[in-house]
Amino acid sequence: MTTYLYEQDLVPQKYRILVAMRHDRLVQQISLELDIPVQELRRYLIGHLDMIQLENLPARAEMAEDHADKGDAVARALGREKYTVYLRILPGAAMDAIFSEVTTRVHAGASMEDAVAYGRIQIREALKP
C-alpha cells in the first residue's frame, strides 16, 4: 500500500488549535449563539477550515464584531457577514437563502426574535455534516 510522505491526518493538530484559550472561548460563544454542541461545532470547523484559518479565527471574529453587518438589524442578529465573509463557516449562498427567508418572515409580520430563531435553526441545519 502506498503511503504519502506528507499526507498526514491533521485532525489532532487542528483540535489542539481549537482548544487554545481564545479559540476555545470563541467556539463556546458560537456554540451558544447557534445552539450547537461544542464538539459538533469543532468537528465541523476541523472538517471545513484549514490550519491557518483555524489559527486566525479569533482575529477574524474580532473584526466581525467591529465591522460586520453594520446597517441591518436582522443581518446582525443572524451573523450574516460574520459567518460567511469573516469566519467563513457557511457558504454565502446558503446564508443568503436563510437571510431572505428570515427577512420575508419579518416583513410578513413575524416578531424579530421568532424569525431570527428560525434562521438560526436553518443555520444549524446547514452546519450539519
Added chain:
Amino acid sequence: MKRIVDVNIPLGPIHPCFKEPIRLKCEAKGERIIGAEVELGYMKKGIERIMKGRPWQEVMFLAERVCGICSVIHNMVFIEAMEQISDIAVPPRAAYLRVIANELDRMQSHLLANFSYCYTIEHETLAMYLLDLREQVMDELELLTGARVTCAYIIPGGVRCDIPVTEAEALPASLDRMESDLCRYAGMFECGPMIALRSRGVGILTLEAAERAHVVGPTARASGIAVDCRQHHPTYRKLGFVPITRPDCDNFARVMLRFDELFQSIGIIRKCLQELPKGVVRGGGVCKAGEIRYSGEAPRGELTYFIKSDEFGRIVEIQIQTPSIMNIEACCHEMIIGSDSIADVTATFVSADPCIACTER
C-alpha cells in the same frame, strides 16, 4: 492545441524560496490558482504550553525564543505586559534605549524580508546587497545589546545595560552609511524593469479583504490601512511617530513599504540618540498578579500577548497572537487566489514576509 489541466500543486514543506517549512496545497486551473490550503505543524514548539506555570524570569527568555528574526519585540511586548500588570515605571533613558533596540531589530527583519523577496524573484545581486546591509545592522544590535539574537535586553523596569559610549558615538555615522546604501538599493528595486514585471499588480490584497482577515503590519499598510501599534506607544508618541502607507496593494507596494520603513527607522534611531535622556536604565520592580491583553508593533505587525499571572509573577495562562497568523491566512486565501502564474505564488507568499516560527509558536 493548448490544453488546460486542473492540477493540485503542493509547495513545500521544503522549498528553496521558503525560509521555514510550510506546506501550501494549491489548486490550479492551468496556470491560474483557484484555491489554496495551508498545512502547518512542521516546526511546532509548543512554547505557550512550556510557559505555563513558570515564573516571568524564565518566560521572558522563552518569549524571545518564539522567533529568531524578531526576538527583541517578543521580549519587549512580554516585559511591557508584565510592567502594565504590576505598575512598574520605566526610566526615560531605558524607554528610549528600548526603541533603539526595537528599531534596529525591525531594520534587520525588513532587510531579511526584502532579501527573501529579491532572492525569490531571482534578483540575487540586490538580495546579497541587502543581506550585507543586514549584517551591519546586526553588528549595531550586537554592540548595543551584547547579542545578535535572543538578546534579553529588555527587563522589567528598564533595560539590561546602558548604551556603550563608543557605540553612542559611532552609531550616527553608521546610520549615515546605511542610509546612503539603502537609497541606492531602494532605487534599484523601484526602477528595475524586470522587478516591476514580477511585482507590480501581482498578489493584490484589497483594503476590504485585508480588513476582513485582520491583516496587520507592512502587509496591511501596503493595502492602505494606517494601522500601527507604535502610534499608541508612549515613547513613540513622544518621538512623533506617524505610520507610512501605500495604496497599491501589490507585492511591489509591500516591498517598497518596507524600504520606506527602513528610512523611517533610521530617522527614529537618530532622534532617540539626539534626545536620549540622562539617568538610570534600571528602575527595578516586582511582577504581580493580573490579567492583560497587550500589543506591540513587531516588524511584521501587531503582536499580542494575552497573559494571566499569579501573585508570584508566575504565568497562569498565556496565548500569543503573532502577526504572521493573520498575514499568512490573508496571503493564502486572498492574495494568491487568482494568480496568473504558479511562479507568482512563491513571490506573493514571500512578499507578505511570513514567519512560520511565529505562526506555530
